[in-house]
Amino acid sequence: MNRSWLNGTLFSPEYINGVKEFMSFIQRKFGEDEDxxxxxxxxxxxxxxxxxxxxxxxxxxxxxxxxxRWIHHGENFEEDAGHSIHGTGVIDDDSYGDDCFDGMLQDLCTA
Incomplete structure (x- = not known):
């Protein structure tokens, strides 16, 4: 499902259609009267x-x-596992091995 509408302009046709698509997704996962x-x-x-x-x-x-990644709304958390978490750009990468803390600090200093 294309989610480019999330960064679109409010009230644009693309945004409104994206919201409708999201709500259709919700209606397939939850009961009509469910909060x-x-x-x-x-x-x-x-x-x-x-x-x-x-x-x-x-x-x-x-x-x-x-x-x-709409995990709070019924989307499978395991989809595209290992790529990113909630679209935050956080990569599930264990390339630092046993000394991951030093590697993370180095990345932080570099940023």
Missing amino acids: ILCPCSRCLNQKSFHQAFVEKHILMNGMESTYT
Whole structure:
């Protein structure tokens, strides 16, 4: 599923269609009257609301752009395992071996 709409302009046709697609995904995973976590940029998957309210929140506030793997909404966490976590760009890489802490500190200093 294309998720480029997450970084799109609010109220654009692409964004509105993306929200509709997300809500269709939700409706396949949850019951019609079941509350879901709100992934809008204000709630950040911390508050649960009725699905219609969540849709309005996403349309008005925008969806959190880093929430690209919808694990709180029924998407399989194991999909694309080892690439990134929640779309944050954090790579599951164990190339540092036993001394991973020093390697991470070096990366931090380099950044």
